[in-house]
Amino acid sequence: MKYPGGVKVKDNNYIEYGNRGMSLEEDINKANEYYRLINRAIIYKKPTPIQATKVVYNKGKGKLIAEGYFKTPSTTDYNGLYRGKYIDFEAKETKHKNYFPLTSIHTHQIEHIKKIIEHGGITFLIIRFSSLGKTFLVKGEDFITYLTNKPKSIPISFFNEYAKEIEESYNPRLKYLEVIDKLYFGGKDHETN
Amino acid sequence: MKYPGGVKVKDNNYIEYGNRGMSLEEDINKANEYYRLINRAIIYKKPTPIQATKVVYNKGKGKLIAEGYFKTPSTTDYNGLYRGKYIDFEAKETKHKNYFPLTSIHTHQIEHIKKIIEHGGITFLIIRFSSLGKTFLVKGEDFITYLTNKPKSIPISFFNEYAKEIEESYNPRLKYLEVIDKLYFGGKDHETN
Numbered sequence: 001m002k003y004p005g006g007v008k009v010k011d012n013n014y015i016e017y018g019n020r021g022m023s024l025e026e027d028i029n030k031a032n033e034y035y036r037l038i039n040r041a042i043i044y045k046k047p048t049p050i051q052a053t054k055v056v057y058n059k060g061k062g063k064l065i066a067e068g069y070f071k072t073p074s075t076t077d078y079n080g081l082y083r084g085k086y087i088d089f090e091a092k093e094t095k096h097k098n099y100f101p102l103t104s105i106h107t108h109q110i111e112h113i114k115k116i117i118e119h120g121g122i123t124f125l126i127i128r129f130s131s132l133g134k135t136f137l138v139k140g141e142d143f144i145t146y147l148t149n150k151p152k153s154i155p156i157s158f159f160n161e162y163a164k165e166i167e168e169s170y171n172p173r174l175k176y177l178e179v180i181d182k183l184y185f186g187g188k189d190h191e192t193n
Numbered sequence: 194m195k196y197p198g199g200v201k202v203k204d205n206n207y208i209e210y211g212n213r214g215m216s217l218e219e220d221i222n223k224a225n226e227y228y229r230l231i232n233r234a235i236i237y238k239k240p241t242p243i244q245a246t247k248v249v250y251n252k253g254k255g256k257l258i259a260e261g262y263f264k265t266p267s268t269t270d271y272n273g274l275y276r277g278k279y280i281d282f283e284a285k286e287t288k289h290k291n292y293f294p295l296t297s298i299h300t301h302q303i304e305h306i307k308k309i310i311e312h313g314g315i316t317f318l319i320i321r322f323s324s325l326g327k328t329f330l331v332k333g334e335d336f337i338t339y340l341t342n343k344p345k346s347i348p349i350s351f352f353n354e355y356a357k358e359i360e361e362s363y364n365p366r367l368k369y370l371e372v373i374d375k376l377y378f379g380g381k382d383h384e385t386n
Contacts, residue, residue, distance in 0.1 A: 042308050044268055047242035050258060061262065065243060068258035075237060079272060084313030086279040115235050120277030 022173070024093045024128045024135065028078065031172040041177060043080030043087055049073055074108040076123070082177065083185065086121035088113075093128040099153040100127050110147065113140045122184050126166070126176060129156065136163035137179045215366070217286045217321045217328065221271065224365040234370060236273030236280055242266055267301040269316070275370065276378060279314035281306075286321040292346040293320050303340065306333045315377050319359070319369060322349065329356035330372045 028045070035041040054067035076090040090109055094100050105125075116123040123140035136159045146154055146162075164179045181187065221238070228234040247260035269283040283302055287293050298318075309316040316333035329352045339347055339355075357372045374380065 036308075039308075039311075042305075042312055042314075047240040049240035050243055050245075050261075052243075052258075052261075063263055065245075065258055065261035065263070068243075068245075068261060069254065070256055070258070081279045081281070081309060081312045081314045084279075086274045086277075086314075088274070112235075115229075115232075116274060118232075119235055119274045121235075121274045121279075 024091050024126065024130075024174075025077075027135075027172065027174040028091055028126065028176070031174045031176060032078070032080075034172040035177060041080060041082040041087070043078060043082065045078050046073075046075070072106060072108070074106075075112045076109055082122070082180065085184070086116070087180070088116045088121050088123045089126060091126040091128075093130050095131055096153075097129065097131045097156070099155045100129070100159070101153045102147075102151065110144070114144055117141060117144070122180065124180075124183075126174075127159065127163070129159075132156075134159075135166045135168070135174060137166055137176055137183070138163035139183060217284050217319065217323075217367075220328075220365065220367040221284055221319065221369070224367045224369060225271070225273075227365040228370060234273060234275040234280070236271060236275065238271050239266075239268070265299060265301070267299075268305045269302055275315075275373065278377070279309070280373070281309045281314050281316045282319060284319040284321075286323050288324055289346075290322065290324045290349070292348045293322070293352070294346045295340075295344065303337070307337055310334060310337070315373065317373075317376075319367075320352065320356070322352075325349075327352075328359045328361070328367060330359055330369055330376070331356035332376060 025045070032041075032043045032045070035043060049071040050065075050068045051071050052065045052068040054065070056064050056066045058064045076088050078091065079086070079088040081087065090105065090113075092100070092104050094104075113123050113125075117140050125138050125140070125143055126135060127138060128135040138159065139162075142162045146158060164183060166174055166176050166179055169175055218238070225234075225236045225238070228236060242264040243258075243261045244264050245258045245261040247258070249257050249259045251257045269281050271284065272279070272281045274280065283298065283306075285293070285297050287297075306316050306318075310333050318331050318333070318336055319328060320331060321328040331352065332355075335355045336347075339351060357376060359367055359369050359372055362368055
């Protein structure tokens with residue numbers, strides 16, 4: 001199954017595929033599958049929230065949605081459990097080279113990130129600059145601090161200075177938990193913990 | 194919004210409404226809303242996973258689902274963050290008075306509950322016997338232990354002995370975090386922690 005939910009819905013500002021033929025969402029889904037397979041973390045993408053406005057009954061197939069629409073998510077896209085901790089994050093891609101536009105992060109999601117910090121969870125954003133071939137992980141705390149003066153975008157210089165680039169590797173490509181180990185667990189990896 | 198997702202899909206064994214006019218799902222959603230409002234816990238129901246098989250573009254309304262179906266969930270319905278801990282649970286209602294049939298809990302969900310225990314999360318089931326007007330919270334650990342001999346159902350006596358009944362109150366009716374405080378936080382409540 002290539003696309004969970006069968007479709008891929010993105011804002012127009014965001015591309016479906018990165019430079020190397022895979023979307024960020026796909027990379028993260030594959031990483032999460034891999035982490036579950038090796039029993040390292042239990043992290044899932046939440047299903048896309050939809051509002052079914054018409055449901056019909058079909059013999060053999062059961063209940064079918066005959067009309068529905070996609071809703072704006074009020075939380076982040078991914079959450080789960082890693083090393084006994086609650087993990088919660090959002091992932092976005094941009095084609096821009098110099099900045100990440102904040103229009104793609106909804107107000108509800110920003111409030112959600114603040115709440116997760118307040119309640120002791122680990123929360124972050126994974127931002128891919130697809131034209132640069134770089135994917136950053138930025139801590140929720142640093143992201144929220146940067147929003148204080150209500151900017152419309154975040155310059156690449158912020159990511160270079162405050163975020164950690166996620167190194168790409170094979171199978172899965174985006175091993176973002178390595179960065180989590182460094183940022184939240186004092187650099188100790190899973191085994192030496 | 195009474196029904197998140199606009200529809201309510203239940204196995205035929207499970208009723209939509211409890212004795213007092215509200216479904217268990219509705220009671221839990223209201224409790225979660227209340228807990229978020231008073232900033233006590235950040236817990237959400239995951240959206241129902243759907244597979245959109247036909248998406249059309251509608252001027253003004255944007256992308257519409259013209260055909261889709263409901264998928265079997267591979268995890269539990271609810272998760273979130275409480276007192277710094279990862280919380281994960283499933284909720285089910287039964288009309289039976291003497292037992293809870295296990296057909297309504299999918300194999301994937303049982304595996305998921307085991308994983309959450311293994312990784313240090315708090316996981317449980319909320320089971321309502323609607324004919325009895327009783328709602329129980331059973332720890333994931335006790336539930337999994339009971340499944341060892343592959344029973345087809347769990348008798349009410351198990352719930353009376355090993356589960357905790359959730360007391361009903363006003364606004365919200367189902368304050369299940371009181372039970373979580375007792376079972377997982379040594380009886381200390383939120384404030385005295």
